[in-house]
Amino acid sequence: MGSVDSFKAKGTLEVGAQSYEVYRLASVEGHETLPYSLKVLLENLLRTEDGANITADHIRALAGWDANAQPDTEIQFTPARVIMQDFTGVPCVVDLATMREAVADLGGDPAKINPLAPAELVIDHSVIVDVFGRPDAFERNVEIEYERNRERYQFLRWGQTAFDDFKVVPPGTGIVHQVNIEHLARTVMVRDIDGERVAYPDTCVGTDSHTTMVNGLGVLGWGVGGIEAEAAMLGQPVSMLIPRVVGFKLSGSIPPGATATDVVLTITEMLRQHGVVGKFVEFYGEGVSQVPLANRATIGNMSPEFGSTCAIFPIDDVTLQYLRLTGRSAESVALVEAYAKEQGLWLNAGPDQPEARYSEYLELDLSTVVPSIAGPKRPQDRIALTDAKDAFRKVLPTYVSHHEGDPGHATSFPASDPTPQGSDEGLNGGDKPADEGDGDGRPSRKVLVKEADGREFEIDHGIVSIASITSCTNTSNPSVMMAAAMLAKNAVEKGLAVAPWVKTSMAPGSKVVTGYYDKAGMWPYLEKLGFHLVGYGCTTCIGNSGPLNEEISAAINENDLAVTAVLSGNRNFEGRINPDVKMNYLASPPLVIAYALAGSMDFDFEAEPLGQDSEGNDVFLKDIWPSPEDVERTIATSINTEMFTADYADVFAGDERWQSLPTPAGDTFEWDSESTYVRKPPYFDGMAAEPAPVADIEGARVLAKLGDSVTTDHISPAGSIKADSPAGRYLQEHGIERKDFNSYGSRRGNHEVMIRGTFANIRLKNLLLDGVEGGFTRDFTRGGEQSFIYDAAQNYAAAGTPLVILAGKEYGSGSSRDWAAKGTSLLGVKAVIAESYERIHRSNLIGMGVIPLQFPQGQNADSLGLTGTETFAFSGITELNEGRTPKTVHVVATAEDGTTTEFDAVVRIDTPGEADYYRNGGILQYVLRSLVAS
Known part of the structure; x- marks a missing residue:
């Protein structure tokens, strides 16, 4: 139109x-x-x-x-395209397939359910590091991936043929965000609209929060939930308030020894402290032109970690150079330059272009950046590398004693007090040895490990059990990837080796990385240290780290060791990386290798040697760290345009495995009632052409009372499936053996598995219970006894009892996991009351028909005296039936003794569009009714 x-x-x-x-x-x-x-x-x-x-x-x-105004004006943003990864993309395609049938049931044309904007899906989240440290690791992991995911992949192949303008990048190709910046992003789109050839800025939404990586190319885009992405594919604009925009000025240049990763960890810390949730962040100033495109993309990638909607750079010569390097056509590059200059989108377009105005201002002198890591459980908790050992020692006692406190650099426990919560004895269980300490205040519990191959070694609290170069954040950046390889080369030449307990892996974001490693002759050195290619996918960063060696895993669990992982990713939330690992640290690729050589987080790189050379001389990190000049010289002779054009020439075709998959046909999908991967969801069951009026909520019970910073990783099913969990029981009841469980992410197309895994994270702390971690609650249909959250929800559903979640600050931060909202809704939760929300999850809750409410300013569950044992009633929601969105609803919490607590909760339905979605029971129901009505 x-x-x-x-x-x-x-x-x-x-x-x-x-x-x-x-x-x-x-x-x-x-x-x-x-x-x-x-x-x-x-x-x-x-x-x-x-x-x-x-x-x-x-x-x-x-x-x-008005740069100074608070957002209050709603606009409708129509993204140019939608990008997905397979974990979040499979349920999108499942929902589209289900909508085709629902349209037919309502008397409409199923063919209307078709992407109206280009949609591209990259299969990158399914490969698991099962095999590592050997030459055939990549081939074996891909084979296992296909064996596990055959049903899902066949379904996606059907979608590629059944839906117009929907493309799939097959497994073993790359990570969605790296493929996006290297190939899929247009920067300026060209599309035939109503017979005219129209040029306009490339914009996108993606079903992964790190969609913001494309901001480095000047492409405005951000992560949304799968349900929002489906609506965007179907032509629905994204409803949003005109945001505040934070201007971030960059000056200076990165000093030797520091990397792009250190820059982004510094920016993440700065912006999280400043507060940018729901805001745009935009980089400006003369210093921007000195920032390489790969560094811009790294910064954009981490936008969700500091909470902003986007973190964008303007278009300039650096953008054009990258487009040429990655094989974009001369015609498209010329258009990008001409269009950007014509529209005032070009950085420093000339003296006549006035400086942009911003709502808030920050500045970073890049020369002040120092080598850093972040952890042990949040990406914004940066630690200078020189302080890393002390920070680790400060926080370790809280992990040993199962009282995880604040991040290491902010904890109140001194290193000299190894047991701040009391003696460690009695916390480990009667059969587990108490910590002896190592003489300098650090808890120590040395355990002898004997591996099947005859190797013996001791492990202790703080060992680096996983060292993984992984995630699009850094694997898209040649400067840090080549620095890692050159560090490996220097280490091997000095005779250094990786500690035997470290699980090492290399998972690049595209085949281009393999190409330039080959050309530079770096693979032999990486492989000598165990960093063999394990796959082209997200792997460790999303929890697909695979199991540790059996003997090491047993020693960790039997002795309750607090061990660590170091990865070059963007997420390190607790319980995310590996079930055996309590503490996770983000680091640049070269520092990942450095920590693999050190073997422990309890290490000072300045004072302690990594080992000795052949002559017995101590070798320190500074002795093997490559100079920036050598790194850039190696990159210049190892990367060229031909690598990109060759690797992306036929990117949607796939290898022989993909091409030989049997592909179902037809406009509607033939659901297999026995499938444990892909099932028809119940969202549209019994849906009428007109929505029923919304109702107030009465007699609700609390399913979970949660604290601050509960992420979508805590809520949404992710990682491995435990055999004794509700999801594990379900799979076993359907004839699936433990070895074939696969991950929650791979089974996102089966709502039965996903409901059972919602709120089931092993580190979730439901404050209805004392000292219990995991997916448990009190079931008040059974006298308040402890129960799995899923089992309790089923009992509440049978009793007709609606459910509510109580939460603290930053509820739903982290990845744009649609199942965090889908699972919440399907468990029977009708309302969430939190102190504050992160943008995507709040929006997704509305999209699934759950009302997000906020405690009054300065109040929370504890200050109001709410224990979670009360029965809740919510009145005033029915105003929505009259076309108004109430600012507050009245909440009455009735305790078991009959006393009541009353307060007015703020309604976080922020736009008229969101109100429409809620009135319809969800965004998909709204879209479906709109399409049928038209």
């Missing part, structure tokens, strides 16, 4: 021999001083103005943006 074009913005842009229709920002007064990101949104509104959902008033409101 063409734009109403109230501002006469439509015109022609000639680039070489090509002519493009464009919507010029110059037609709107006030555009000149808008931040780059808001200019992209302004063009979006100009091009999609329809006089109803998007009006001239919306355009004027955006052009006249």
